[in-house]
Amino acid sequence: MGHTARSGDPPGGGSSAPAGRAAAEEGGRTEATGSPPEGSAESGVSQDESAAAVSIAERERRTRRGDASSPTESLVSGGLWRNVDSAPKRRALFQGMRRVQSELLKREALRAHHVERHGYLRAKIPALLDDMLRLLERASVMGSNMHSRRQEVVRLPQGVRVSFRGTPSLSILEIMQRTGSHAQVLHFSEDHAVEVDLNSSTDNLLGGGGQPRGFNALTLWGTPDENDAALKLLPEMVIPIHAGRSLSEELKIGEYEIDIANDTSTASDHLRPAAPEKRSDLVQSSGDQASDNPDETEVFDAIEQWREEEQDPVQPVSNRQQQSTFQDPDPGTQSVVRPAWSKVRDDPMLLWDARLRSRLVSAAVAGDESKLFDGSRSDIDSSPVLRYYVAVLTSWPSRLLRRRIQGRWAAGRSEQPSKTSIQQEVLSELISLFDDRRLHRFINREAVNCALQFGVRVSDHSFVRRLLSAIENNPFYEMTSYNFDIMLAAAxxxxxxxxFRQVLRAMIKRNIRPSSRTWAYLHDLTWRVMTRDRALRVTKRLQRHGIFNRPEDLRFASCSIVKRDLIFYLQRYPDFTLSKYLDRCDRLWGTAHTGIRLSSEHRFATAPRVWLTTCTANRMIYVLLLRGMMPEAIEVLRSLEAAGESPDTMTLNTFLSFHLHDAAQATAIMREVGTFKQQATAHIAYDGGTYTMLFSIAWDRRCFNMARVVWRYACCAGEVSWRIEHRMLQSMYSYVPALPPFPVRQTRAAAEQEARLNPPRRSDALRSHPGGNSPSHVMSRMQVFHGWAAKFAVGVSDGLETLGREDANTLSMTHREREVLRLSAQPRDARVSDADSPAVLAHVDSSSTDSAALSRQTRHKERRDRLSEMIQADLSETVSLKPEIPFAEMLQWAFEEDEKWQQSGLGTVHRAKNPELAAQLAEADPEERTRLLAVMFEQMLKNGIKVPMRVGDGRPPPRI
Structure with missing residues (x-):
């Protein structure tokens, strides 16, 4: 059993740094004299799963080595040590890094001795995994192309044309949502007597007098199983057309070539059609839906399909760049442009239409959650509409909704609404939706997957069981392997x-053929619970079966193993270089595969790597940053961009999580990584974790302007976490100087008591606590910041105001800022307790109570209520207001302004920065001290950074 790093050990995992270096040197000598080959069986767990790592000196040397080769590297490299200007801070930083690294390595060591929560399986895991592999091999159709997507052309007999029963675009979308196969219609053109793609234009589907023109061929894009399912569904989606004039003489099957866009090439590649084969057994009309027209039945029985395999390999980059996709097509050829339904990344709360949102809020405010979704299903009349409704239900930001409901309740009700969870209401609505017999025909695969994913995400296993029961009772829906894959992924x-074994056996029992993603999840489970050598043998076994021929499955597999594999590689090879590791992964997974539908980014990538995805890069960056290898982490970003991929929110958050002590490095990361274009459409979307980390950095570094920018942008995005809101409320209610937190005050009191009992140890007992040996009237910088930070940050709507120049004193202050200045200047001459509630004050007898004390209590209560209203007003501006300037750019400006303030002493009462103010505060009484501080706060409000805003895009939620 290998050594496991303790929380107090150095990062090297040993008892000291020299010991760690000696172990590394010994490992290097062993490797030089003849170590086992890479990927060979190891002698024990100590080499594979031990908690070995580089020492602190080695980590710092790796981080600082080499000259900066780019602005990004010069800004980011060494960020773990920059601005850590004291030994205690450096020590605390290293201790935090040790804890994180030790926890990771402990998990890796325990994984070799995985403890299954079901006791009878603890000694049977290897045998069970082998049994599941054999079970999948028997149930699957093995082959190198069985799990790959392909293009299939379906042609109707001569002289026969059909048309979709409904809107063509919605019908194609319904086929894709139900089966996973993407259909493309090939229409007939009288002008050129050839087939052209008219799927994107509805007008081209109609002939003279508004009669449908129809089509006589279509293409299907998907796996063989998905295309077969689409063919079974096709008789329900089309009807025959009996036109007065026939165009069958112009159409001869198999005598022309089709130029289609497949998964291996660009739009100008040609495929040779194969011999047609009958597929009448797959496209027969069901008895309950048979048409009375005999010609319609003949159409369905005579549908033929051509399977066309990919023939041309991926063209070199130089050849692909010479081709133009904007030239007019030749009349004798066709260029199929396949429409795409993409998930639009929109603002929160825009998914729900205004009618549904208003009904939801009104029902919650009325306290009758049983009628929360009454009437919401009246508009569901097709499969795509039901899929959209399920997506809306499972994507509602509940925290924003609670704020809206609380604001409506506070404005118009005297008692709180019921405590029923809105999440539970959504789950109940989903169960009722899938149980509704009227909607059974509209249930599709994507809707079921969306509901199952929501149940797994909220960890409600009872909901998942009830949902599966409702789906099995639906006679119009057959469960697919994709439904079971969601549960397998969770296990x-x-x-x-x-x-995992139970779900897999249930799927096989229902005669459902496993998909390639089913194999991928079993591969993921194997790498999680087995040793690396055994898991690597399973990977090779699955590669031989062609499981990873689909790019999606190959990328998922590489992402699932890269973290553990990189840790092993770092431990085995001390002379680690990223280029060697990337070459090793290229040999394992390959750099290019046929059968991949290349996007524009991948097609023109300078160094394409099929296995390198954003998820894979994120895990590599995390492991490298744990070792302090910042230059190598930056190199991963360059390799990701060269492969045609782009970083995402998780990439940004991973970098930020390792720079929580350095505001300069955080802003540099936001500028370099946060502004990266994602899919050439928009910048990286920031989530609650991004704003929380940036707000913590601004708070700990006492940056007023950064805190203002982060707070206002988080409010507009609806990503204010509980931690941010709690800090803002505590600071908002505080006076200046703010009292230290209660645990700090408790510890301080204990230290003072110990100093009284043992006077010689007074300095040692008080030095480690806030304030030290300073007199009580000397304020710390944190006390001043805590009292002013929230009052300085609030005011999202201030960015809409245009100030006049008639008054020089209010030139840079809005009406809200003047009100905040007045409330912050109120002295702390009476505290507000729980006894000062309106109910208590209403029953106070004025004749027996001091009127002055009652007036002070009422004034403080009014102050607290008004400050709370300002916070709630900012939280309610989600989507209603939008910032004018990009977040990363505004954050950089705010940080530069904070640096100027810290150099000039604005916003601090430190004796070295403001000696005159510090001397005046030391001699002043509480009221005079409050007045002096108010003068500085007024100057801060005037000189603070402005955050311009604009009104939303015309679709704001109703102001409640």
């Missing part, structure tokens, strides 16, 4: 071999 993520 693999929890490393639950028992439930």
């Amino acid at each position: 693999a993520a929890k490393e639950d071999v028992h439930n």
